[in-house]
Amino acid sequence: MTERSPLIYLRGYAGPPSGVDKQVDDPFYGLNSGATHIRVDGDGAPCFYQFEGPLLRLMIDEDYELLVRGDQHAYLEAQDDGTIPAESVWVFRFYDYAASTFGTSVAAAPETFDLERAAERLYDFVQLVRRKTGAVKVHLVAHSMGGLVARCMIQKVSHTADPSSGTPRVPGAELVDKFFTYGTPHGGISFDVGGGLVDWAMETFGPAGSEMFAPARMYTYLTPGASDGEEPPAGWQPQHIPDSAFDAKRVFCLVGTNAADYGLVEKAVGPRSDGLVHIDNAYVHQAHRAYVHRSHSGRYGLVNSEEGYQNLRRFLFGKYQVRVDLCHLALRWRPGAAETVWQAEARLSVRGLPVLLHEQTAAHYCPIQLNQEAVQHADADGQVAPVPLATAFLLDPERARARSENQSPNRSRYTLGLRVFHLVERSGRFFWEDHLEQVADWEDTLIVDVGHPDQAPDSGLQAWAAWNSEVAGEVDRVDPIRSDPCSLTAEDGELHTDIALPEPACPLLGAESCLRLTVSRVS
Incomplete structure (x- = not known):
């Protein structure tokens, strides 16, 4: 068997502070959730099919370990360098700093979520996992906005010196082996209709969320040296990863095509989507991709699907392309x-x-x-x-x-x-x-x-x-x-x-x- 790499999972956007508080209650940010439905059987109705969820399934199929011991991050830090198996799964809990439910055990006070700050912490976490496992690189697996956090780390943070020490960081291409995204809005999020539905969607995202997926803001956190308020140059495309930053052929984008199962927001986004992300915005140019009839999230969602897991497993561990x-x-x-x-x-x-x-x-x-x-x-x-x-x-x-x-x-x-x-x-x-x-x-x-x-x-x-x-x-x-x-x-x-x-x-x-x-x- 070839050398294995640790897996780091990143969840998607949690919404306003109340949504953050709800999501941090889950020890794995929901990425352990499975499902009991195949979407449609021969009669056109959902039928029973038990899918364990991607984390448990990796332990069954690929002999990976999910090490928690009360606090996954603290447990990781306490181990000697090079002693943890590379075949291990880690959940990057970047939202904990914005939660109000942990007292002062995580942060002195809840922070306003900031994507670039999350990407800086991801860089530190990747380095920690590499050091403790002895692995050369890690795999990143991200749902929705988590893919943009990962891209910010790969394309910008890792090409910027550490602000506290001035020490150059290691480029993301030297840290990450493969990068898999479920329903990530690589091209941003747009809406097909105006009026009350858009107002409702923006209220659901919160002001920071609605701005986070706009091209101008994406240019800021995906481009080294770019600062807030700077307009992207003519022709800049958020779905393009420069060759100098990362090989797009080491990226796989799972694109959902079932808008109907996602809920009311689908009425604002339109049917040609997974209910939240337009089909044309859900992939990186030149990357591998697959289209599956699943919605953005939920029980009929991409992460909870056998389709998603099988594409993930084969991309990460396949022998032939x-x-x-x-x-x-x-x-x-x-x-x-x-x-x-x-x-x-x-x-x-x-x-x-x-x-x-x-x-x-x-x-x-x-x-x-x-x-x-x-x-x-x-x-x-x-x-x-x-x-x-x-x-x-x-x-x-x-x-x-x-x-x-x-x-x-x-x-x-x-x-x-x-x-x-x-x-x-x-x-x-x-x-x-x-x-x-x-x-x-x-x-x-x-x-x-x-x-x-x-x-x-x-x-x-x-x-x-x-x-x-x-x-x-x-x-x-x-x-x-x-x-x-x-x-x-x-x-x-x-x-x-x-x-x-x-x-x-x-x-x-x-x-x-x-x-x-x-x-x-x-x-």
């Missing part, structure tokens, strides 16, 4: 004055799991807009570069042993279901006369096995791939999914192969269109 891109896209343009809008839907599943790990659909307000992707990824000559569809992280098959005699312990399997369909616009409105609702122009599922042949389990990494339409009989009885592995080409530490689309897709997406499968070991 498999990326799928759509190459040589050349959309078919229908004749006439009408504009054809092409969209795709993608669903990613992994063998052995009861949930989808990624789901981009029109019904959830997040289909892949192929027209926009074609323009966005086109070069100066109009040639379309590969369009990213999905990235899967797969566990070592030895650590996720097959449960069926039909499945090999030497391979991991995942599938990517694709649907492509078109809509017709005239004068800015959809034109329905020729429309067939829910009928895709093309759909199929790519099945991918990654690992080693049973006859040579110690050989080099290989991949097998086939379209579901090509497989006769039950898919789970065919392993690997085809007899011959893909011919993989090595390039820049990765292996890739092009998989031709089934013939019915070619008139829609281009005669030379294909999926590029890229496989690599996780570093």
